[in-house]
Amino acid sequence: MTVRLPRVVEGGLERLRAGDLPQFGLLLLALLVATLVVTWPARPGLPNESWYTVSQTRSVLIALLALGYGMGLPLATPRRAAGTALAVLLLALTTLPLELVAHAGSAPATPAWWAWLATPIATAGHLSLGALLGIVVRRLRLTALAPLLAPAVLVGAVAIDVRLGVTLLNPLTAALQIAPGHLAFHGAVALLGAAALAWVARRGGGEA
Amino acid sequence: MSGRLWLALLLAASLHVGQGQGSGRLAEVEVGFRGAPVADAWNPLRVTVRDVGSGRLTLVADQGNLRDGEIPWTMVVPVTGGAGVRVLEVDVFLPAWRSLVWSLEAGGSIVASGALPREAADRRRLDLVVSARPGAVAERLAGRVVDVPASLLPARAAAYDGIRSLWLDGSAGMPAPAAISAAAAAGAVVVLADDALRDPDVTELVGEGATWIPIAAGGWWVGAPPDGAQLEGARVDLGAYLAAFAAAGGVVAPRTVSVAAVMLTASAYVLLVLLAWRVGGAPGLLTWSVLLLGASLLAWGAPRPSSPTLIESRALHVGVGDLAWRTEVHDLLTLPAGEVAVARVARPATTTTGEQRLGSPPATTLTLPRWRGATLVESPRAAPALLALDADGLPVAVGNRVLRDVRVVGGPAWREVAPGRALEAPSDPTNLGGNAAAFEALLPPGSAWARDGDDWHVALAPGVRW
Numbered sequence: 287m288t289v290r291l292p293r294v295v296e297g298g299l300e301r302l303r304a305g306d307l308p309q310f311g312l313l314l315l316a317l318l319v320a321t322l323v324v325t326w327p328a329r330p331g332l333p334n335e336s337w338y339t340v341s342q343t344r345s346v347l348i349a350l351l352a353l354g355y356g357m358g359l360p361l362a363t364p365r366r367a368a369g370t371a372l373a374v375l376l377l378a379l380t381t382l383p384l385e386l387v388a389h390a391g392s393a394p395a396t397p398a399w400w401a402w403l404a405t406p407i408a409t410a411g412h413l414s415l416g417a418l419l420g421i422v423v424r425r426l427r428l429t430a431l432a433p434l435l436a437p438a439v440l441v442g443a444v445a446i447d448v449r450l451g452v453t454l455l456n457p458l459t460a461a462l463q464i465a466p467g468h469l470a471f472h473g474a475v476a477l478l479g480a481a482a483l484a485w486v487a488r489r490g491g492g493e494a
Numbered sequence: 495m496s497g498r499l500w501l502a503l504l505l506a507a508s509l510h511v512g513q514g515q516g517s518g519r520l521a522e523v524e525v526g527f528r529g530a531p532v533a534d535a536w537n538p539l540r541v542t543v544r545d546v547g548s549g550r551l552t553l554v555a556d557q558g559n560l561r562d563g564e565i566p567w568t569m570v571v572p573v574t575g576g577a578g579v580r581v582l583e584v585d586v587f588l589p590a591w592r593s594l595v596w597s598l599e600a601g602g603s604i605v606a607s608g609a610l611p612r613e614a615a616d617r618r619r620l621d622l623v624v625s626a627r628p629g630a631v632a633e634r635l636a637g638r639v640v641d642v643p644a645s646l647l648p649a650r651a652a653a654y655d656g657i658r659s660l661w662l663d664g665s666a667g668m669p670a671p672a673a674i675s676a677a678a679a680a681g682a683v684v685v686l687a688d689d690a691l692r693d694p695d696v697t698e699l700v701g702e703g704a705t706w707i708p709i710a711a712g713g714w715w716v717g718a719p720p721d722g723a724q725l726e727g728a729r730v731d732l733g734a735y736l737a738a739f740a741a742a743g744g745v746v747a748p749r750t751v752s753v754a755a756v757m758l759t760a761s762a763y764v765l766l767v768l769l770a771w772r773v774g775g776a777p778g779l780l781t782w783s784v785l786l787l788g789a790s791l792l793a794w795g796a797p798r799p800s801s802p803t804l805i806e807s808r809a810l811h812v813g814v815g816d817l818a819w820r821t822e823v824h825d826l827l828t829l830p831a832g833e834v835a836v837a838r839v840a841r842p843a844t845t846t847t848g849e850q851r852l853g854s855p856p857a858t859t860l861t862l863p864r865w866r867g868a869t870l871v872e873s874p875r876a877a878p879a880l881l882a883l884d885a886d887g888l889p890v891a892v893g894n895r896v897l898r899d900v901r902v903v904g905g906p907a908w909r910e911v912a913p914g915r916a917l918e919a920p921s922d923p924t925n926l927g928g929n930a931a932a933f934e935a936l937l938p939p940g941s942a943w944a945r946d947g948d949d950w951h952v953a954l955a956p957g958v959r960w
Contacts (some may be wrong), residue, residue, distance in 0.1 A: 299778055302771040313770075315764040323757045330749040333865035334797075334829075348755055376667035379786065380767055385759060391750050393802045393829030394864065398794065 298376060307354065307370070309357075310378045311409045314347050337392035341401065342386050344438065345461035348378045351401070351410045353436035356416020356479070360424060371413050378409040388413065395425025400464050403416045408437065411472025414479020415439065421482055500748055507815025511817040520546050520752075521598045521606035525588065527622060530640050537569065541598070542570050542581040546575040549600025555591035557845050575600055579760035584852055585652040585873055587841035591615050594617070596785050621725075622647070622677075626665035636657075637724050647673040650825040651819065652873035654680035661714075662696075662901035664689025671695040678878035679819050681711035683728045684718050687719060691896050704910075707910075708956050710876060711812050711819035730954065732812065732819065734936050739810045739950060740843055744931035745827035747865065748799035751801035756797075763789045802829045804834060808948040814956050816892055820877035824870040831864040840870035881911075881944050883952040888917060889942040889953065897944035897951060904939040911944065 291299070301307050310474035321343045357372050359367040382401060389398050421438065423432055443455035453465040460468040524540040525531045541551055550570040558565040569586045588594070592616070597607040619691045621639045621665030621897040623631045628641035637658065647660075649672035654660070662668060668690060678684050690696055710731045761787065770781035804827045806883065823843075828834045842848055842859040846859040846868060860868050880893035881900075889900050892915040902906040906920030913950060926934060932952075937943060940955035 292778065295779065296775070298772050299771070303774045303778075308768065308771060312764075312768060315928045319757070319760045319764060322760055326500045326811070327750060328753060333747070334750055335865075383763060383786065383789035386790050387728070387756065387760070387797060390591060390794050390796070390798035395830035395832050449595070469935050476807045494632060 292361035293365065294368045294372060297365055298372030300354065300377060301366075306467065307373050307377070309331070309408060310351060311380070313421055314377065315381065315384070317347060318344055318381055322384055322388055326390075327362040334388075334391040334393075337385070337388040338393050341461040342458050342464060344381050344385055345408070345457040348381065348409055349457045350436055352409045352412035353416040353419070354433075355438055356413040357420035357423065357432050359413065359417040360420045360486050364483075365455050367483060368486075369416075371410075374413060375406060375409055381405075386474050394462075396463055401461075404460065404465075404469060407469050407476070408472045410473075410476035411479075414476045415481075417479045417483050418475075421486060500641070514807070520544055520568035520872070523551065523596055523608060523611065525586075525594075525596075525660055526656075527620060527640050527642050527646070528578065529614075530620060530638065531588050531610065531614060532619060532745045533588055533617045535617075535619075535651040535656030537652075537656060538588050538653040539586045540646075541571065541573055541583075543573060543575045543580050543582075543600075545577055545596070546580075546605050547575075547600045549573050549598060549605070551596060551598045553586065553594065553596040554751060555589055555594045557589045558592055565845055567842075567847070568849040570849065570851045573598065573817070575788045578905050580605075581650055581742065584669040585650055585655075587850065587873070588615075589841075589845065590617065605743055606927065621659045621661065622657055622682075623661040624666050624669060625661060625663045627663075631661050631719075633799070634719060635725070635791050637722060643667070644669040647677070649673045649676050649874045651676045651680040655874055657682040657884075658729060659683040659685055659720075661685045661687070661691040661719075663687045664693060664860070666693075668870065669691050672701055673697060675709075675817070678712035679710035679716065679817055680874055681730055681732050681819060683712055683715050683720070684723050685715040691716060697909050708954065710814060710879075711954075713814070724949060728890075731813065731936070735812060735823070735933070735952070736810060736821065736823075737843075738870065738933040738936055739808075740823050742933060743808055743823065743825050744869070745804045745806050745825045747827060748804070749828075750799075751797040776955055780831070799829060803827070803834050805834075806948070808950070809949050810952070811877065811879060811881070812952045813882070814954045815882060816879050818877050818879035819873040819874055822872040825867065826862070826870065827865075827867040828856065828862050831862065831866075833859050835859040836866070836870055838870070838872050840872045843871055852861040853857050879951070879953065880946065881942060881953045883940075883942055883953045883955065887940055888954070889944065892942075894944050897946050900944040901934065901943060902940065902942045903934055903937045903955075 322336060322340050325339045328332050354387050355370055382405060385401050386398060419435055423429055444458060447454055447456035453459045454467045454469060454471050498902050500723055522542040526537045528564060531537045546549055551573050552568040555565050555567045557567055568587050570582055574580060592612055594610040597604050621635050621637050623641050624644045632639040632803050644667040647669040649670055654677045657677060660682050674684055688695060700714045700716060706728060707714040711732055721745045766785050767782060769779050775780060806825045807822055809820060809822045811820050813819060824836050824840060826834050829915060830836055835857050837855055839852055839856045841848060842860060846860055851857045858870055862868055880895055881897055884888050884894045889911050891897050891911045894913055896910055898910045900911045901923055908920055908925035938955045941955045944951050
């Protein structure tokens with residue numbers, strides 16, 4: 287018996303099977319494994335501080351990945367865009383056990399469920415933020431600057447949060463503490479980005 | 495009358511009310527014997543409230559300094575009030591404070607408050623005198639002599655933690671025998687002179703003996719009144735014993751999964767996930783889901799310590815005869831940062847931020863950074879001794895517990911001593927090393943000490959210590 291998955295899910299799995307996304311995925315996972323191993327205490331009795339590094343590294347890398355792929359979404363067909371977004375989301379979820387092992391070893395005060403809640407919402411938010419940026423860049427005909435924008439947006443997010451003294455945009459601090467504002471912001475951006483993508487698709491902006 | 499004058503009058507009236515409350519019309523708070531507290535010791539606290547409803551007394555001792563800022567140690571004491579005059583007596587630990595403020599809250603408002611000056615944070619122990627002629631003792635001792643009425647002496651060992659000696663001559667009445675025993679159990683030298691020795695209760699307590707009759711961690715002095723040097727010599731340095739005992743314990747951080755295991759498992763997970771993606775379709779998605787779930791369960795279960803907060807408790811008994819000074823030490827280790835609570839009234843062994851809550855249930859809460867240990871020490875109390883020395887100086891188990899690793903300082907050792915059973919042949923004492931050796935080095939020669947699980951028992955040699 288063959289189970290037929292929804293087309294969006296098929297598209298997402300297809301993006302994870304071939305092309306550049308599996309390579310970035312492998313790079314992301316390998317970096318996280320290396321971070322985990324390097325920060326894990328070498329001897330028993332030493333404080334385990336691995337979660338702080340692993341969780342922040344994971345958060346920033348996923349944000350970069352989502353912003354980068356998000357910027358390409360307005361250029362793709364709606365089906366491919368949905369598949370890409372789902373693939374990035376699945377990739378982000380795949381990293382969770384690596385954070386969980388660091389969390390269990392470090393026993394921080396932040397609960398373990400926070401990463402499971404924040405990861406899908408923040409990833410969706412970053413994808414949408416990337417998509418919005420992609421639309422703007424395309425309108426302004428500044429696509430040459432696109433590769434620089436993802437890290438620039440992250441640096442800007444960190445700077446704004448530091449300046450305001452809040453945890454709203456900064457993935458580094460949001461990874462370490464429960465931040466409802468972070469979830470609310472990214473949830474709202476995700477909805478806004480989805481609406482913008484739908485608008486672009488209706489106007490026939492996506493390419494085959 | 496001008497508005498400014500009215501304002502001045504109102505201000506003067508409010509100041510008058512504030513002073514009246516502070517001076518104790520509604521409540522009086524006395525810390526230490528006759529308001530003479532001893533820093534870094536347990537002190538008696540006496541709260542008298544007049545026609546005030548139930549509430550709570552909060553004392554905040556700031557132990558901070560210019561470099562570290564404020565380090566508050568908060569003590570919360572529930573106060574049962576009501577119509578008439580109510581008196582509450584408890585014991586609180588006072589660290590060496592930079593500022594100490596107290597406030598009594600009842601019915602949602604502060605009914606009294608006050609403060610103790612920094613100069614009152616004196617670590618020197620007190621010499622309590624119950625006598626119609628306290629000046630004679632004050633002249634003899636170059637110390638902190640406090641004249642107290644016999645009726646004010648509590649029967650709680652913790653109240654005498656900061657007391658060096660208790661002088662009784664019978665000229666101003668005698669305290670209850672339980673209060674005298676509590677003072678001796680806490681390590682105070684109870685000096686009995688003149689009419690005090692003719693008191694039938696005291697005669698029963700002291701019995702016949704030499705000038706110095708040790709009991710628990712203190713003893714009775716029945717000869718010619720001692721001077722300051724003799725008092726110091728007769729005292730047992732319980733603080734040093736306790737410090738050595740506390741240093742011998744401590745919670746060890748949980749053993750974590752090895753780096754190699756983490757690397758292998760994480761790498762295998764990544765590899766399997768990539769393979770699942772290669773499969774694609776429904777089987778790939780299913781495999782990925784199973785991998786995600788399985789890896790999460792494994793990641794959560796394997797390296798996780800049994801509890802984020804580890805607490806180990808041990809007791810130290812120090813005594814002579816059948817009465818001992820007893821205190822319990824709690825070693826804490828918290829992995830996440832935050833508050834760690836022990837359901838006992840205790841003090842921290844080192845300067846730290848925390849709260850001591852008396853009442854029911856009692857609790858001591860410390861605010862600790864992550865992966866940090868701390869030691870809490872309970873208030874001392876009198877307890878039946880489980881280890882004693884017989885007339886030949888040999889150890890005897892006088893309780894109902896089998897004591898192990900029994901050693902006589904400077905003498906032989908036994909694997910165990912059981913109650914009601916003859917001593918086995920002694921063995922050569924093994925080299926203890928480390929903190930246990932440091933502890934034994936503090937004990938007077940001829941004293942015995944033994945272990946009962948994590949608890950240590952000391953039977954001090956009854957000889958003259960000065």
